[in-house]
Amino acid sequence: MSICPKNKSSKARRDSRRANWKMADATLVKCSKCGELMVPHRVCKNCGAYNKREIIPQED
Numbered sequence: 001m002s003i004c005p006k007n008k009s010s011k012a013r014r015d016s017r018r019a020n021w022k023m024a025d026a027t028l029v030k031c032s033k034c035g036e037l038m039v040p041h042r043v044c045k046n047c048g049a050y051n052k053r054e055i056i057p058q059e060d
């Protein structure tokens with residue numbers, strides 16, 4: 001048997017509960033190679049490096 005709410009939550013109650021949901025600040029770290037802000041555990045968008053090594057060759 002699953003959870004079964006005994007009473008219906010009104011729209012106002014449901015919406016006021018959700019009014020406190022807020023987006024968390026995005027975590028950004030500095031690239032170990034170029035120092036640009038980047039999303040952690042992703043290849044750097046600026047220089048294409050990950051873990052101090054260039055993974056994606058840059059054209060310029």
Ligand SMILES: [Zn+2]
Binds near residue numbers: 048
């Ligand atoms: Zn970089």
